[in-house]
Amino acid sequence: MKNPVLWSGIFFYFCTQITYTMKVPFKPGTLIYPLPAVMVTCGDCEENYNIITIGWTGTICSDPPMCYISVRKERHSHDLIMKNKEFVINLTTEELAAATDWCGVRSGRDYNKFKEMHLHTEPAQVVKAPLIQESPLCIECKVVEVKELGSHDMFIANVVAIDAEENLIDKGTGAFQLNHARPLAYSHGKYYGLGEKIGGFGFSVKKKK
Secondary structure, eight states: OOOHHHHHHHHHHHHHTOOOOOOOOOOOOOOOOOEEOEEEEEOSSGGGOEEEEESSEEEEETTTTEEEEEEETTSHHHHHHHHHOEEEEEOOBGGGHHHHHHHHHSOTTTOOHHHHTTOOEEOOSSSSSOEETTOSEEEEEEEEEEEEOSSEEEEEEEEEEEEEOGGGBOTTTOOBOGGGGOBOEEETTEEEOOOOOOOOTTTTTOOOO
8 A cells, every 4th residue: 555645544444443332340450461371480409390380470671671470478489489589481382271270270389290290391591490391482580679569479580591492483584483382371260372463563554565
């Protein structure tokens, strides 16, 4: 579409077709969904390696790269992360959905989660906590601050290394193609696949050729 006026008119038309309904009051709560459902590994030796499934996680800074996880004090992994000040965020896939859920409802005090879920450890580049070999992307983190918030403590961390599955890296562009791994999402107590691609960053202002 070479005519910018015509393109703007078409874009405006589609924007005006977006439907809406009236809002009603709803109780305050944690309703920012969907989220990644990640398996976080912690511990500093094989005897205390553990996995905890986390929904409260995300990016908080691009430069330097930083992220966070929020963990309840009573969870077994809380003390391990507090002691070692490091962890690994292992992204999950549809294939890992059952293991992801199980590791979130069972305690490392009672189970060896790697053994029970037939998952395999892999040495990290920087931290002592292990990677999950079956994860397509593992984010090694070192804690720089702990914030006590209420039900959860937030572990704010620097990203110190990334471990990516080689066959998901585009050989031409070097881009990591997580969508090819069928990533897992979590929304209000349920797990989902991502569905179809709608657009890319900036697609709403990109001129048609």
